[in-house]
Amino acid sequence: MCYSAQIKADYPHFVREWGAVVSMKRFVELFWEKRKDGQWSRIPKAMREAFRKPEGEGGFELAKLVAEADREQAEKYQAELNAQTARLEKAEAVLVGAKPTKKATDDQRIATNKIKAAQRNLDDLQRAELVDRDSRIYPGNYAPVMIEQEGRRIVVPMRYQCRLPGWDEATERKYPGTYNARRDKLEESWAKLFGHRHGIMIVTRFYENVSRHKMEGRELVAGEKEENVVLEFDPQPPQEMLVVCLWNISKGADAGADLFSFAAITDEPPPEVAAAGHDRCIIPIKPEHVDAWLNPDPGNLAALYSIFDDRARPYYEHRLAA
Numbered sequence: 001m002c003y004s005a006q007i008k009a010d011y012p013h014f015v016r017e018w019g020a021v022v023s024m025k026r027f028v029e030l031f032w033e034k035r036k037d038g039q040w041s042r043i044p045k046a047m048r049e050a051f052r053k054p055e056g057e058g059g060f061e062l063a064k065l066v067a068e069a070d071r072e073q074a075e076k077y078q079a080e081l082n083a084q085t086a087r088l089e090k091a092e093a094v095l096v097g098a099k100p101t102k103k104a105t106d107d108q109r110i111a112t113n114k115i116k117a118a119q120r121n122l123d124d125l126q127r128a129e130l131v132d133r134d135s136r137i138y139p140g141n142y143a144p145v146m147i148e149q150e151g152r153r154i155v156v157p158m159r160y161q162c163r164l165p166g167w168d169e170a171t172e173r174k175y176p177g178t179y180n181a182r183r184d185k186l187e188e189s190w191a192k193l194f195g196h197r198h199g200i201m202i203v204t205r206f207y208e209n210v211s212r213h214k215m216e217g218r219e220l221v222a223g224e225k226e227e228n229v230v231l232e233f234d235p236q237p238p239q240e241m242l243v244v245c246l247w248n249i250s251k252g253a254d255a256g257a258d259l260f261s262f263a264a265i266t267d268e269p270p271p272e273v274a275a276a277g278h279d280r281c282i283i284p285i286k287p288e289h290v291d292a293w294l295n296p297d298p299g300n301l302a303a304l305y306s307i308f309d310d311r312a313r314p315y316y317e318h319r320l321a322a
Helices: 011-018 024-036 045-049 056-095 102-126 169-174 271-275 287-294 301-309
Strands: 004-007 142-149 152-160 180-182 198-211 228-236 241-254 257-267 315-320
Touching: 004 142, 011 142, 011 152, 024 056, 024 152, 024 257, 045 056, 045 142, 056 102, 142 241, 142 257, 142 287, 198 257, 198 287, 241 287, 271 315, 287 301
Parallel strands: 152 257, 180 257
Antiparallel strands: 004 198, 142 152, 142 198, 198 228, 198 241, 228 315, 241 257
């Protein structure tokens, strides 16, 4: 399963290369929602920074939203820093005294870790230059997805974890793996979306959890515990991959607002991914199939499978993720 990916959040690129229109209304709604419900960090920094230079009325509103929400988030990180620094100082005062306690030892450890995390988050928030991790998404994060409605391509921010038709939040919690849709389940679990609601996410690399012994091509030795590692897969030559997705809209499901959510479709892996110890892979399609994918005929699913079979086939180099 593709548990993490590095996305393309260059909106002018969608417009220039794919003739898409950016749904400013939906971006404004999402940014307001995530600012209000305290989930601002669910929106990757690269997605937010793309609106720093406003264009048009919607652009100015988004730029203002980003600046205000970033400032509020910085205040929260600073408050956490102050609180944990005070906690650390109190714990250390006890530890140098005559009667050190286990609670003080625990508080020292916990406060030290939380100070590091808060400072790292604050530094990332205030950093001007973008780095690779700023455009990396995980399940529950948001990403720009290109869809087609009423004859035009639209870029919509969607949550990377699909809430299937008929589901509510409680049902979704029972099935946390719906950020990926298996090819062999498209006509079963995903039948209400496959052939109906198709999208494309532009990805430059992806990441997978893999068992170390599988990555090394061996069996576990006696007494050895299974160890997880994260691998980074880079297409060669470097390229933007048009990853096929399914999406849904759940009316009023996100704090009263509409929830747009999606899943990336996965298939059997190419040999180099399988050799690295992973059993699934995202499906990047060729540019000439974009129209057919975004305008599916539910009565001709065979044509959609043929798009998968004629996919783009870069070679995926892998390395341990930093």
